[in-house]
Amino acid sequence: MNVDFIEALDQLEKEKGIDKDTLLEAIEAALISGYKRNFNSAPNVRVEIGRDSGEVHVYARKNVVESVNDNRLEISLDAAVDIDGSYQVGDVVEIEVTPREFGRIAAQTAKQVVTQRIREAERSIIYTQFSDREEEIVTGVVQRVDSRVAYVDLGQTEAVMPSAEQMPTDKFRPGDRVKAFITRVERTTKGPQVVLSRTHPGLLKRLFELEVPEIFEGVVEVKSVAREAGHRSKIAVYSADPDVDPIGACVGARGIRVQTVVGELHGEKVDIIKWSDDPAEYVSSALSPAKVTEVHIQEEEKTARAIVPDHQLSLAIGKEGQNARLAAKLTGWKIDIKSEAQAAEIGMFGRISDDADDEDDGFGTLADDWLSEP
Incomplete structure (x- = not known):
C-alpha cells in the first residue's frame, strides 16, 4: 500500500461518508489475522498503517521479564535495555517483524475490507434513506x-x-x-x-396529495380513508377555510384530479365525502351515493342508525354490503340501515333512539352481516 491508497480512502470518505480512520483501523485488525494465519506468529502482534504514507508495519509485542520462558511472548530485561535504556520489568517492548512479502497480503486484505465496508455503508445509507420515507x-x-x-x-x-x-x-x-x-x-x-x-389506504391518500395542491399545502385535510382495493374507496376531506370547497378541490376542473387518481388505481371507484364533527352528518355523507333521510346516533355504543328512502336501500347497502362496510370503516361507527317503510313499522322517524337494549327493535341484524364481510 502507498500514498495512492491513502488518497483513495480520502476520496471514499468524501463520496461514501466512510470515516478513513475507522476504515484503517478495520484494515489493521484484519491484517493481524492475516499475519497470524500466514506466518504462524505469536498472538501478541500489532499492525500499523501510516496515515499519510500508507506503509504497513508489523510489531511483535513482548513483555520485559527477568527470566525468559517463551521467546515469542517475552524478552529479557538486558535485551530490552539494549533497545532502550528506559525499559523496566513489566514493560512491553515492540519489535518490528514485518515480513518482506507482507505487502501482497496487506493489499489483498485491504481490498476485501474496503469492499465489505463500502457495501455495509451503502446498505446503511439505503436503509436510512428509505426508512425515512x-x-x-x-x-x-x-x-x-x-x-x-x-x-x-x-x-x-x-x-x-x-x-x-x-x-x-x-x-x-x-x-x-x-x-x-x-x-x-x-x-x-x-x-x-x-x-x-398497492392496497394500503395510505396509497390513496398520497395520490390525492400529489394531485391536489390544496392537500399538499394543508388547506384541505384528509381525515379518513377506507379502501377495498381494486373495487371501491371512500375518502373524507375537510377544510377549515370557509372559502374552500374540499370536495371540489379533490375533484378538480371537469373531474381531472380525481380521474388521474382513479386511472392510477385502474378504475377503482372513489367516493369523496365531506368530513364533519357532527356524527349524524358524517355518517349520512359516508353512505353516499345513497340519500339518507335521518341518522340516529347512540354515542355510548358508537352506533349510527340510518334511514333511507325505500328505493335507496340497496344503494345504501351496496353490492354484498360494500357501501355500508366502507362507510363504517371510514367513520369508525357501526352503521345499521333501514328503509323508510321498515323504520315506520317500528316508529323510528323523528326520534333519537335510546332503546339500545330493546331486543325486537328491528335493528342490528343486517349491519352485523355487512360488517362481517372481509
Whole structure:
C-alpha cells in the first residue's frame, strides 16, 4: 500500500461518508489475522498503517521479564535495555517483524475490507434513506414477477411487493412503471428490504396529495380513508377555510384530479365525502351515493342508525354490503340501515333512539352481516 491508497480512502470518505480512520483501523485488525494465519506468529502482534504514507508495519509485542520462558511472548530485561535504556520489568517492548512479502497480503486484505465496508455503508445509507420515507409513495420499474412477489427497481435498491399487497386489477410485466406505498423497511442479512403495497389506504391518500395542491399545502385535510382495493374507496376531506370547497378541490376542473387518481388505481371507484364533527352528518355523507333521510346516533355504543328512502336501500347497502362496510370503516361507527317503510313499522322517524337494549327493535341484524364481510 502507498500514498495512492491513502488518497483513495480520502476520496471514499468524501463520496461514501466512510470515516478513513475507522476504515484503517478495520484494515489493521484484519491484517493481524492475516499475519497470524500466514506466518504462524505469536498472538501478541500489532499492525500499523501510516496515515499519510500508507506503509504497513508489523510489531511483535513482548513483555520485559527477568527470566525468559517463551521467546515469542517475552524478552529479557538486558535485551530490552539494549533497545532502550528506559525499559523496566513489566514493560512491553515492540519489535518490528514485518515480513518482506507482507505487502501482497496487506493489499489483498485491504481490498476485501474496503469492499465489505463500502457495501455495509451503502446498505446503511439505503436503509436510512428509505426508512425515512415509510408511508410515502415511490415510483419504480417492475423487474420480474412470480406467483408470490413482484420485484420493483427503485434505483438505489430493489423493493418487493407481495401478492397480498397487489390490487386484483394489477397485472404487472417487466418494464412497467408503477407507483406504490412504502409500508415498511427492514434490515436483513442481504441488506435493507423495502416492502411496497398497492392496497394500503395510505396509497390513496398520497395520490390525492400529489394531485391536489390544496392537500399538499394543508388547506384541505384528509381525515379518513377506507379502501377495498381494486373495487371501491371512500375518502373524507375537510377544510377549515370557509372559502374552500374540499370536495371540489379533490375533484378538480371537469373531474381531472380525481380521474388521474382513479386511472392510477385502474378504475377503482372513489367516493369523496365531506368530513364533519357532527356524527349524524358524517355518517349520512359516508353512505353516499345513497340519500339518507335521518341518522340516529347512540354515542355510548358508537352506533349510527340510518334511514333511507325505500328505493335507496340497496344503494345504501351496496353490492354484498360494500357501501355500508366502507362507510363504517371510514367513520369508525357501526352503521345499521333501514328503509323508510321498515323504520315506520317500528316508529323510528323523528326520534333519537335510546332503546339500545330493546331486543325486537328491528335493528342490528343486517349491519352485523355487512360488517362481517372481509
